[in-house]
Amino acid sequence: MNSWANIKTIAKRELGAYFTSPVAYVFIVIFLLLCGFFTFRLGQFFERNDASLLSFFVYHPWLFLFLVPAVGMRLWSEERRSGTIELLLTMPITAWQAIVGKFLASWLFLVLALALTFPLWISVNYLGNPDNGAIFCGYIGSALMAGAYLSIASMTSAMTRNQVIAFIVSVVICFFLILAGWQPVTTLLDSLGVVWLRNLVASLGVMTHFDAFQRGVIDARDVLFFLSLIGFALFSTGVIIRSRRAG
Amino acid sequence: MIKVENLVKTFGTKRAVDGVSFSVERGEVLGFLGPNGAGKSTTMRMITGFIPPTSGRVLVGGFDMVEKPTAAKRLIGYLPENAPAYSDMTVYGFLSFAAEVRGLRGSAKKQAIHRAVEMCFLEPVLHQTVDTLSKGYRHRTCFAQSIIHDPEVLVLDEPTDGLDPNQKHEVRGLIRQMGEKKAIIFSTHILEEVDAACSRAIIIDRGRVVANGTPAELRRRSELAGAVTLRVSGVNGAAVRERLSQLPTVKRTTILEEDNHAVTARAFPKSDVNGVLARSIAEAMQGWRIEELHTEEGRLDEVFRSITMPDTAETQEASKKK
Numbered sequence: 427m428n429s430w431a432n433i434k435t436i437a438k439r440e441l442g443a444y445f446t447s448p449v450a451y452v453f454i455v456i457f458l459l460l461c462g463f464f465t466f467r468l469g470q471f472f473e474r475n476d477a478s479l480l481s482f483f484v485y486h487p488w489l490f491l492f493l494v495p496a497v498g499m500r501l502w503s504e505e506r507r508s509g510t511i512e513l514l515l516t517m518p519i520t521a522w523q524a525i526v527g528k529f530l531a532s533w534l535f536l537v538l539a540l541a542l543t544f545p546l547w548i549s550v551n552y553l554g555n556p557d558n559g560a561i562f563c564g565y566i567g568s569a570l571m572a573g574a575y576l577s578i579a580s581m582t583s584a585m586t587r588n589q590v591i592a593f594i595v596s597v598v599i600c601f602f603l604i605l606a607g608w609q610p611v612t613t614l615l616d617s618l619g620v621v622w623l624r625n626l627v628a629s630l631g632v633m634t635h636f637d638a639f640q641r642g643v644i645d646a647r648d649v650l651f652f653l654s655l656i657g658f659a660l661f662s663t664g665v666i667i668r669s670r671r672a673g
Numbered sequence: 674m675i676k677v678e679n680l681v682k683t684f685g686t687k688r689a690v691d692g693v694s695f696s697v698e699r700g701e702v703l704g705f706l707g708p709n710g711a712g713k714s715t716t717m718r719m720i721t722g723f724i725p726p727t728s729g730r731v732l733v734g735g736f737d738m739v740e741k742p743t744a745a746k747r748l749i750g751y752l753p754e755n756a757p758a759y760s761d762m763t764v765y766g767f768l769s770f771a772a773e774v775r776g777l778r779g780s781a782k783k784q785a786i787h788r789a790v791e792m793c794f795l796e797p798v799l800h801q802t803v804d805t806l807s808k809g810y811r812h813r814t815c816f817a818q819s820i821i822h823d824p825e826v827l828v829l830d831e832p833t834d835g836l837d838p839n840q841k842h843e844v845r846g847l848i849r850q851m852g853e854k855k856a857i858i859f860s861t862h863i864l865e866e867v868d869a870a871c872s873r874a875i876i877i878d879r880g881r882v883v884a885n886g887t888p889a890e891l892r893r894r895s896e897l898a899g900a901v902t903l904r905v906s907g908v909n910g911a912a913v914r915e916r917l918s919q920l921p922t923v924k925r926t927t928i929l930e931e932d933n934h935a936v937t938a939r940a941f942p943k944s945d946v947n948g949v950l951a952r953s954i955a956e957a958m959q960g961w962r963i964e965e966l967h968t969e970e971g972r973l974d975e976v977f978r979s980i981t982m983p984d985t986a987e988t989q990e991a992s993k994k995k
């Protein structure tokens with residue numbers, strides 16, 4: 427119970443830090459604008475003549491590729507740069523609680539940004555009779571994917587005091603996770619004929635696991651995939667922080 | 674309260690801290706002295722659990738910092754070097770966060786913040802964000818954070834760095850006063866602070882403890898300690914020197930200053946004449962007008978220099994003589 431209180435304290439501070447700087451509002455505005463652009467222009471929301479948010483969700487892996495690392499890059503590198511990491515890690519909390527607290531705060535922030543796309547959901551309901559269950563699944567999947575990207579950004583930001591490097595490295599890693607399950611890559615690996623490699627790579631792909639959510643299916647294996655990706659990346663964050671405390 | 678045993682920290686091949694041992698009890702204020710790069714901050718970081726020691730042990734209130742870090746950290750208040758603070762928070766928000774991390778809630782939290790704000794004179798900047806504070810105020814904010822939970826152990830890395838003279842005075846007073854009930858370690862480059870606040874001081878150089886004692890004990894290690902300085906009027910330097918050097922208690926005499934009216938001289942005692950030098954000089958000066966005569970206590974800065982720079986201390990002494 428005590429550790430939960432610590433996590434909450436850390437998360438509260440972190441979330442507060444997002445909203446006291448203009449970055450949070452800028453981020454949310456950009457996120458919403460891009461969502462609109464992707465959905466209506468590229469996704470041809472109206473032309474599809476289909477009451478669903480498929481054209482909204484389908485671009486999320488790409489949209490998050492840049493936006494989520496931008497949110498996560500400061501998590502630990504900023505602590506390192508300003509030296510506050512020395513305060514944080516000498517307080518009577520474990521590194522775990524700090525890592526989870528910070529992660530949850532920025533995840534909550536992303537979920538909030540995601541929730542602010544609700545006008546889309548209202549308009550699609552106004553225009554037609556969509557499958558709201560499927561839309562809900564899409565949101566769940568989207569939030570999980572954002573969490574997975576974020577945990578990777580947390581890991582890369584623990585490595586360096588430079589936010590730009592943290593951003594670039596996490597974009598690259600996330601990009602690989604997208605490519606891994608992407609149709610053309612799978613086809614390419616198929617042509618190589620090494621089946622286990624193809625399956626391994628494909629199983630790491632974010633796309634494969636996100637697809638089902640868009641279609642309105644919540645598969646425990648997909649949820650487990652995202653959660654274990656988050657768990658793994660946060661664990662690595664802990665290892666990196668422990669080994670590079672003084673650096 | 675704090676027990677440090679054979680602490681070693683290596684960075685690559687460099688031994689930043691090399692076998693440091695000491696302990697600090699409740700009611701003690703330990704001054705931590707040493708030249709730049711001696712390993713003071715590194716030692717403090719190991720005591721507070723920020724970096725793990727390469728070898729050796731830190732016990733805080735009986736808790737091993739490596740095995741029971743949370744229990745040990747709960748007892749400590751820490752002011753890191755350069756006083757980091759979350760720059761986007763207000764002073765009040767920052768202190769409130771520090772209090773919450775220490776498990777304070779509700780009215781206990783309010784009281785703790787109020788107390789710390791009062792002790793560190795933060796009232797005027799309470800609702801300002803940290804990144805708009807002047808250096809001194811930021812330092813005080815971080816200091817306030819370290820005492821917010823009234824910890825039993827305080828580790829302060831250069832607590833008076835960047836403060837104005839009044840604030841320096843306040844903080845020294847605060848440390849001395851808190852030291853009656855707590856165990857405090859603080860590092861400093863200002864030697865007067867050792868006298869003003871410490872009950873004991875450690876000098877560390879290149880990662881090793883080279884001196885450990887009360888300020889008076891350390892001062893006694895000074896070459897100057899026990900020497901007698903005197904000012905006599907109406908005679909010339911040669912006469913003073915001659916009379917002094919005839920005394921069996923005097924090892925060596927130097928003339929510090931000579932003008933038409935008076936001579937200022939210093940006599941160093943032979944090793945075993947502790948205490949009687951001044952009297953014997955006073956007797957030998959019968960008939961002269963003595964304007965001043967006192968026994969030197971020794972100076973910390975000289976001790977510091979001779980311990981941490983053994984070669985250059987002597988050459989400087991020599992150049993002073995000329």
Ligand SMILES: Nc1ncnc2c1ncn2[C@@H]1O[C@H](COP(=O)(O)OP(=O)(O)OP(=O)(O)O)[C@@H](O)[C@H]1O
Pocket residue numbers: 672673684689707708709710711712713714715716754
């Ligand atoms: N993270 C690190 N990596 C490599 N070397 C380090 C690291 N931290 C400290 N050192 C080295 O360890 C030595 C001791 O440094 P430390 O900061 O403890 O000195 P200090 O006594 O606090 O000096 P100052 O009076 O300047 O504050 C220095 O030589 C420093 O370069």
Ligand SMILES: [Mg+2]
Pocket residue numbers: 713714715754830
């Ligand atoms: Mg230092």
